[in-house]
Amino acid sequence: MTTGVRRRMGVEERRQQLIGVALDLFSRRSPDEVSIDEIASAAGISRPLVYHYFPGKLSLYEAALQRASDELAARFVEPHEGPLGARLLRVMARFFDFVDDHGPGFSALMRGGPAVGSSTTNALIDSVRQAAYVQILSHLGVEEPPARLELVIRSWISLAESTALLWLDGRRIPRAELEAQLVHDFAALLAVSAAYDEEMAALLRRVLKEEPGDGPFADLVTRLVSLAA
Secondary structure (H helix, E strand, C coil): CCCCCCCCCCHHHHHHHHHHHHHHHHHHCCHHHCCHHHHHHHHCCCHHHHHHHCCCHHHHHHHHHHHHHHHHHHCCCCCCCCCHHHHHHHHHHHHHHHHHHCHHHHHHHHHCHHHCCCHHHHHHHHHHHHHHHHHHHHHHCCCCCCHHHHHHHHHHHHHHHHHHHHHHCCCCCCHHHHHHHHHHHHHHHHHHHHCCCHHHHHHHHHHHHCCCCCCHHHHHHHHHHHHHC
């Protein structure tokens, strides 16, 4: 038989609960539209108690962004198994899973939300981009990237961000097509850079050598050849 008595949460447990509640609300609506009263109600506590754990909405928002940025960065972690094209396709699928599940929250993370321009928000965004950059480098097996390769990877990460933000505005292009297109975009950026630099050309040849005939990179070549026919 239950007594109906609520279990008292510890300080850190309550903080984590409030972060989870806030992130859930931010995932469904813009953080600007979510009030402290709503967060308190969803957590089953009073408004003053929220302020006991967080000085204000901004600090709670930044804590929620921290959790979101950690989760988003983890989406770029992929086992070093199989050809690169297939790995990137799996990464893009997980990336868009996050974007799909946390639409307004993702937009807020990338655009700054209520904390736009703050050092904390900028640092969180940069940490996600850096984590993605390091992961892609590791998949390419490069420890000290030349300038052209850094340009390719960072440009591609920015492209993935902007593509996701545009997709959220109406979802007018099928998600699976965008995931494949972004993998093709990576190969295309790499190929253009290889046309200007032998070191990049050698890297591209190594990558393509490991790609199967039915992989996403081969699919891009087939599509490009058909355009010239």
